[in-house]
Amino acid sequence: MSTTALSRVRSGAAPRTGRPGAVWALPGLLFFGIFAVLPMGLVAYLSLTSWGGLGAPRFIGMENWSRLAGDTVMHKAIVLSLVLTVANWAVQTPISLLLGVWAAGPQRNRAVLSAVFFTPLLLSSAAIAIIWKSLLDPNFGPLAQVGPWLGYPGADVLGDSTGAFAAIVFVSAWQFIPLHMLLYQGGARQIPESLYRAAEIDGAGRLRSFWHITLPQLRHTITTSSVLMVVGSLTYFETVLILTDGGPGTDTSIVPYLMYQVGFESWKTGYASAIAFTLVVVATAVSLIMVRLTGFGAMRSTKEGM
Amino acid sequence: MKQMTPAPPATPRERPADSGAVQVPDAPRRRRRRPIRRPNLLAGAGVFLWLLVVGIPVYALIIATFQRSSDYRAEGPLTPTGDPTLQNYVAAFENGLLGFVLNTLVVTAAVVALVVFFATTIGYAVIRSRTRWTSGIFRVFLFGLAIPAQAVVIPVYLIIRELGLYDSLTAIVLPTAAFALPVCVLILTGSMRDISEELYEAMALDGAGPVRTFLQLVVPLSRSGISTVGVYAALQAWNGFIFPFILTQSHDNRLITLGLFEFQGQYRVDIPGLLTAVLLSAIPIFIVYLVARRSLVNGLMGVGGK
Amino acid sequence: MNTSRAGAAGAIAIGLLTVTACGGGGSADGKMHVWMYQDSLAVVQKSAVERFNEDADIEAVVDEVPGDTYQDKVRTVMGSGDQPDVFFNWGAGSIQPYVEQDMLLPLDDALESDPEFADAYISSVMEAGKVDGVQYGIPLRGTQPVILFYNKEVFEDVDAEAPETWDDIIDLTDTFKDEGITPFALGGADAWTEQMWLQYLVDRQGGPEVFQRIQDGDSEGWRDPAVLKAAETVEDLVERGAFGDNFASVSYTEGAASDLLAQGKAAMHLMGSWEFSTHLDQAPEFAEEGLGYVAFPALPDGEGDPANVAGNPTNYFSVSADSEYTEEAVEFLKTTSSEEYVQDMVDNGEVPTTTGAEELLKDSPDPDFATFQYEMVQDAPHFQLSWDQALPPEVATPMLTEIEKLFNGQISPEEFVDAVAELQ
Known part of the structure; x- marks a missing residue:
């Protein structure tokens, strides 16, 4: 390894190796610094202040944090966020994996059906939430007709704690399964055919080759897809805002929604920053753990001899 | 500093420029895949079920856009109306939907341009620079993967306010691009690692500096990675909600997601009108999908890496 | 991670500068x-x-x-x-x-x-x-006073008169429920529509002084017996089925509550006077012929003047x-x-x-x-300004959430009083 100084000098001309200096990363790093890292620092600072969005923030030390520690709504929000994350993962992973593997197969109707399955990806989260809100209307939507069969005689799905939460899990599955299905489809296509042949010769059935070949071969895809799902679930916002508004009561007020409500409706900006910072810490911890456990995104150097 | 191994015979331009990240298996292999044994009834049933889950809401959405508000209330969205109307479409255009779509296109294009520029330069520096900074830089972005945009929206609002950009399209572009960057850097570094050492050495022997190496070798060979990044950034911008929601206010700077959210409040009773706006909002992506289906799908598959 | 720690320190420094700077x-x-x-x-x-x-x-x-x-x-x-x-x-x-x-x-x-x-x-x-x-x-x-609207045709069908007393309200609730008609439309997905009930009930029960005390910043004002009584009345109404069984997911802003009244699926609707223009716009015939309106009735043993009005x-x-x-x-x-x-x-x-x-x-x-x-x-x-407008947003937003919980039966009237008293 050369010293930094040397490489800086080289970065200008670098006549023989053509290697770029760290300067190449500077514009992007600065940009990212101003709009992502700096805000993180500000969140930490604001969490120590009392501020209503007007005038200057007043430094109050750990007051927000001690209140946060005893805030039952926040505790509930954290639990809800975690449950949502687990539920999203548990619902979306098997369905998208199976659909993805299926779509990678040779069936003739596959292309047409895949195209239909792709449609939710054309719609934004806001659009999807609006569609489902109208579909779940208890008096004037299709749910009013089929609700009684599903155990909701009043079709009061969004007004019921379990129902509203289930609706959010369902709508996010509807929205995100197509994306994850595509990931798995891409992954499944790269499994060498020879593995299946060999298994077939060994007399393995469909189930066994799925279990012993497909699943292990897809482990990287499973990791990627899971990280995306987890981070996505922790920061889920629009759907809750539009579909349930955090209700009934606070029964679907997950952390990002609570932060929005406290910050931009109640205007307790300092307190909202403490919530936000908690979210950052949780999301960072969760993804670092996942990265550690799975090696996702590691400096997987293939050809560089480092 | 490590010295280079002897140069390979070919210069990069003479090489087939197709060793990018996303390796879609060649067609013949796919065709030969697993001769159909017996129809998989279970898979068929599962796929059919999912077809219903995706298809029924989409069907209800399309039907509703041709209904009058009063018919929708009376008949519900599941039966096609006997008296279809186009007035919802006319109303959507009169309400400025087209302007919202144009704004969104502008923002999306700008976000994609920024992200591609920053992610390629950062990726190049991370892969090829010999300074000890680069692994630190890479860590910053890995860490940044977990920063939820929702959590830092308050300070982002402050920064935008101080830059005098509140209520402008630029205000949406900058943070949206910054938050798309970590994933894109990860994807692109992965993709760039596949460019072989020999090619770089050949460029160096040619006397190419970092800029020429970047433009003539790295960018062309990362094409598929770049298209993946482009698709990812475009989807982020197209679906973005929280930044436009907090950072803009006026009708002139409204994006489509927010336009939908606000149509929701404005239309009051007119669910078909709202759903028409929802449907129209998907049309630009639908056109892209029709025109560039293959690269869009491959791009999305590429988000999962390998 | 040294770089990012240094970055955070710098960020705080810059942050202090930016947030204290004054905008023109x-x-x-x-x-x-x-x-x-x-x-x-x-x-x-x-x-x-x-x-x-x-x-x-x-x-x-x-x-x-x-x-x-x-x-x-x-x-x-x-x-x-x-x-x-x-x-x-x-x-x-x-x-x-x-x-x-x-x-x-x-x-x-x-x-x-x-x-x-x-x-x-x-x-x-x-x-x-x-x-x-x-x-x-x-x-x-x-x-924009809040008024009790009713559907004349539905009232004629069951041969009922517009309510004048609280007993009428209770009787009508039972009557319409037996007929399979929701007695009162309520857009419970928007908590401010529920607030309208509570602010009238508190006013009729204890007079305007009760809320005035709260508005002046004395959170103990929520512990006035009138608030508890009003909350118990809400609980009673909900249990009687006065608002039907799915009001929690009925949206006012999307027009569902108003539609229920106009279509005769609900008999009455407590709403701001703008409701009239909404119907005039959506169902003109109903607005002109079928829409009745009365003031909110007095409560038995209530101290508040029944001539008081709430709303905007x-x-x-x-x-x-x-x-x-x-x-x-x-x-x-x-x-x-x-x-x-x-x-x-x-x-x-x-x-x-x-x-x-x-x-x-x-x-x-x-x-x-x-x-x-x-x-x-x-x-x-006295004209009582809507509570969520009378109180600063720091208090109004969580208060609306507590009102929503009260109507949903997620908390009891006593718990409601405790929760709102601790907001300020």
Whole structure:
């Protein structure tokens, strides 16, 4: 390894190796610094202040944090966020994996059906939430007709704690399964055919080759897809805002929604920053753990001899 | 500093420029895949079920856009109306939907341009620079993967306010691009690692500096990675909600997601009108999908890496 | 991770600089910006701005901001240094944070120097435009009392009369429930519609003093027995099925609650007077023929005067203190009592809050309804501003959540009282 100084000098001309200096990363790093890292620092600072969005923030030390520690709504929000994350993962992973593997197969109707399955990806989260809100209307939507069969005689799905939460899990599955299905489809296509042949010769059935070949071969895809799902679930916002508004009561007020409500409706900006910072810490911890456990995104150097 | 191994015979331009990240298996292999044994009834049933889950809401959405508000209330969205109307479409255009779509296109294009520029330069520096900074830089972005945009929206609002950009399209572009960057850097570094050492050495022997190496070798060979990044950034911008929601206010700077959210409040009773706006909002992506289906799908598959 | 720690330290330093820096006021485009809540009534203000522009040296423009998030948007923009010169608000708690930051222009001087302007409005309505006794808001809209609407046809079908007493309310609830009709439409997905019930119940039970104490900042005011009694009444109504079994997911803003009434699926609907214009727009025949209206009845043993009214006395215009056009803005505010302005309001179905507007009401699309409202407000000893507007947003937002929980049966009346008392 050369010293930094040397490489800086080289970065200008670098006549023989053509290697770029760290300067190449500077514009992007600065940009990212101003709009992502700096805000993180500000969140930490604001969490120590009392501020209503007007005038200057007043430094109050750990007051927000001690209140946060005893805030039952926040505790509930954290639990809800975690449950949502687990539920999203548990619902979306098997369905998208199976659909993805299926779509990678040779069936003739596959292309047409895949195209239909792709449609939710054309719609934004806001659009999807609006569609489902109208579909779940208890008096004037299709749910009013089929609700009684599903155990909701009043079709009061969004007004019921379990129902509203289930609706959010369902709508996010509807929205995100197509994306994850595509990931798995891409992954499944790269499994060498020879593995299946060999298994077939060994007399393995469909189930066994799925279990012993497909699943292990897809482990990287499973990791990627899971990280995306987890981070996505922790920061889920629009759907809750539009579909349930955090209700009934606070029964679907997950952390990002609570932060929005406290910050931009109640205007307790300092307190909202403490919530936000908690979210950052949780999301960072969760993804670092996942990265550690799975090696996702590691400096997987293939050809560089480092 | 490590010295280079002897140069390979070919210069990069003479090489087939197709060793990018996303390796879609060649067609013949796919065709030969697993001769159909017996129809998989279970898979068929599962796929059919999912077809219903995706298809029924989409069907209800399309039907509703041709209904009058009063018919929708009376008949519900599941039966096609006997008296279809186009007035919802006319109303959507009169309400400025087209302007919202144009704004969104502008923002999306700008976000994609920024992200591609920053992610390629950062990726190049991370892969090829010999300074000890680069692994630190890479860590910053890995860490940044977990920063939820929702959590830092308050300070982002402050920064935008101080830059005098509140209520402008630029205000949406900058943070949206910054938050798309970590994933894109990860994807692109992965993709760039596949460019072989020999090619770089050949460029160096040619006397190419970092800029020429970047433009003539790295960018062309990362094409598929770049298209993946482009698709990812475009989807982020197209679906973005929280930044436009907090950072803009006026009708002139409204994006489509927010336009939908606000149509929701404005239309009051007119669910078909709202759903028409929802449907129209998907049309630009639908056109892209029709025109560039293959690269869009491959791009999305590429988000999962390998 | 040394770099990011250093980065964070730097960020805090820069952050301190940026957040304490003061933004300059006003938009830079040389126009006077008037912010309006976007709805069908804003045409009155738009034509007022047109008239104003004919004579004024500067140009005024109306910026319409979509409804649901109006207040959040105002708060966001007020801090941004890009604030509107004149903006629509609900008076009282809704403007209190700005007053505390000296962001609003006190209007007392302007009123004193122009007695005609000062006497132009009904005094009970001017009251909610004050913060700490100083006038910051000038009425700009018609009055919007909350009224009990009912569907005449549904009442005829079961041979019932409009409710006059609380016993009638209970009897009608049982009657309609037996008929399979929801007694009261309620858009429980929007908690402020539930708040309307509670604020009437508290007022009828204990009089306006109960909430006044809370509004003055004494959170123990929530522990007044009248609040508990009102909450128990809510619990009783919900258990009786007064609001049907799915009100929690019925949306008012999407029109579902109003539709239930218009289609006869619900018999009554407690709602602001704008409900009439909504029906006039969506189902004109029903609005003219089938829509009945009465005042909220008295409670047995209630101490409150049944003539009291709750709702929005009106909406107000306030002026930003650091606007470049404060003088012009005050001139513009004065036009809200002009003859043309008041006439526009009446033609649009609004009931003006200017003194002596009575004779104009015959021009209203529905003179009977207009007169009913005008007299209701004129004769009211007290006009209770909606709680969520009377209290600052820090308290109002969580309060609405607690009200929603009370209606959903997620908390008991006692728990409700404890929860709201701890908010301040």
